[in-house]
Amino acid sequence: AQSVTQPDIHITVSEGASLELRCNYSYGATPYLFWYVQSPGQGLQLLLKYFSGDTLVQGIKGFEAEFKRSQSSFNLRKPSVHWSDAAEYFCAVAVFGNEKLTFGTGTRLTIIP
């Protein structure tokens, strides 16, 4: 069965600084990978997804993520964070032929002025 690990429970970043949120997955074949964001009191919103092809994917709100098969990772990055990026971020993995999406435990992002 697939699994997802987000090793950082909470990250604090200064506004304008760069950001990288880590995600590692466990699955033998190439998975489908997602990043979702949850703002306070809201449902989750898709930031970006990787199915195949170019391993660097662009998403909404200036986010990008890179799929690295050798490291089983799909880290989320942003060059310069804004105060509105404060939220909880979830990495998720699905596998072809299995209608099950497995979520990581999330990383809470705090932005300081």
Next chain:
Amino acid sequence: EAQVTQNPRYLITVTGKKLTVTCSQNMNHEYMSWYRQDPGLGLRQIYYSMNVEVTDKGDVPEGYKVSRKEKRNFPLILESPSPNQTSLYFCASSLAGNSPLHFGNGTRLTVT
């Protein structure tokens, strides 16, 4: 506007009193799913449905029921709620099982 609508947003109930959380989507999606979100555990899937009259268990189905009589609706039923079902619940839908999910705004349930 494309959306997934859950009701109610907040619900406080007592142990053993049956309740239903409704979920409706207006995107003609085949796939619908229920998740619960608990601190430190992320989102865990309760049940999912690939199409009308087709439902299957997720990771934590115990104590829950679902039905999919119409494509747009996927209610979550707690026949006899218990305090360990206190949680934040999300309904989601997508075109297919591996497609990006559209989430509702959540239902915060407290069982005393």
